[in-house]
Amino acid sequence: MAYNAYSLKEVASKPERLAPGHRMCAGCGSTVAVRAVMRALRPEDKAVVTLATSCLEVSTMTYPYTSWEDSYIHTAFENAAATTSGVVAGYAAKKNKGKLDETYKFITFGGDGGTYDIGFQSLSGAMERGTDMVYVCYDNEAYMNTGIQRSSSTPMYADTTTSAVGVDSVGKPQYKKDLTAIMAAHRIPYVAQTTFLGNFKDLHHKAETAIYTEGPAFLNVMAPCPRGWRYEEADLMDICKAAVETCVWPLFEVVEGEWILNYEPKNKLPVTEYLKLQGRFKHLFKPENAVLLERIQDDVDRRWEELRLRAGAL
Template identity: 55%
Template sequence: MNIKQLAEKIGNNSWFAPGHRLCAGCNAGIIAKFVLNFAQFKGYKVITVLATGCLEVATTIFPYTSWKTAYMHNAFENAAATASGIGAALKSLKKKGLLKEDYKIVVFGGDGGTYDIGLQSLSGALERKHEFVYICYDNEAYMNTGIQRSSATPMLASTTTTPSGKVSKGKQQPRKDLIAIAAAHDVYAAQTSVSHLQDFWKKLEKAFNDQPAVLNVLSPCTRGWYFPPDQGIKIAKLAVETNYWPLYEVDHGRWILNYEPKQRKPIIEWLKTQGRFKHLLQPTQENEKLIAQLQEMVDKRFEYIKKLARATSE
């Protein structure tokens, strides 16, 4: 991606209009804008399908819409199913000669609409090999309804349904691995971060040429993670630098690690930036043990991806 070329081509006519009501400093807005900019740059015609979530409710408040693409509203659980239906309808119209142009279908879902509630429809659509690009902006909890835990919430994070206190230290279970689940359908699946837009661009290129595809993008949430609104990109970057959020892709069973930091930063550096891990920062023995446990988990996961990448490199 050449940013200047992109800026020259898109200019002030982005397909994602300002005036939406996402929180100040919300990274989901950057992701939506970036994906649409990509499609616009490549000259694709796009139909956007949104699962209910922050992005959906904030960009389509009646009587306004922030989308300049064809747009379809969905419930939490059926975004991928709707995308399949649109794909089938386009195919049928083409067969009858009523439609000449090619359309690309882009689905946006949050982690609630992807990891938990919409997983069945996503799995079904991936299995049927309907053509669409699924973008999951992962803010690691149900931010839209008030920061409840989701299966993407990391271990030990405090949310409103797993509050930290005397009895509990936040969520007790580790997070779900969406990319491995998507990759099990023999499709293109990749994980990227809002802080690494060059990497994101490359993955979008692959995803649009190899549909169906699933992209999981880390999207720090200023309200749910408790950090000042200008820190989002830095925190996403730190998540990559600490190996908490490895950038990798699975191309039809072939695992590729895209980025390995020269010197891995300790996970505590990342925890320190967010209020949802505040309860881990008091220097007690228990906390040190928990952080060591978390660090071990992160390192193990990274080693696991590296091993898979080596094993499938042929």
């Protein structure tokens, strides 16, 4: 794949568009995702940011303070994409009537609860209508803002406060929904899945492509949560790397319908290398739960092979 010349030092030296001083947790993936996405904006371009109700929303825009350098709107939990549809239409109206010279980009952030679940319809609608916007899901695989409840993004057997592990339960019984593929099925120009790796080149490239592709774009960014996943703050990057090296969270793009696999590990690691880093999967390592680990591995293998097939790597 042809990445533009990229230097982390260079992009990281741009003025931050999410100012420090917000109330997000140390070791949280959400703000890492936001800053990385916002760095892909050209400095001369303005943005309107929409947030779904989320940790990110309540912690970065607590009246009378805001961490956002750009204009910002929040309306509710399930309607971030629809809200952005309106903002984009307002922008189009002003542009068409010659009332605005500046170029604006429209970036929406939602957690997995606000994206996979309650905001799914609104997102699907906005994408289907061809809204010129980027929707970024920061996927931390549960409703973290309300206290770690399971979502349709929560992986199988994870321990959450509404899929509690106990003598009669091994955690969430269902598979994780494959939202990135569902978004690709909307036949929008750009869909990508990424997370935090090394020098952030993959995330930067995808954010830049998403922002500067005309029409709707969807980014799914794995963004771990130290409280919900139960890891030490400093381990954030190791967890993301393990997710990619085990193929739990493959890096890929769907560009105008073409599936592109961005990374194939030379030695695909067993899924336990990812699971063992997180307290939410601790119960799986009891001897009697070995079969559950096998099931997770089987599912990861199946999804990985499906993805390789789609991307023409098989």
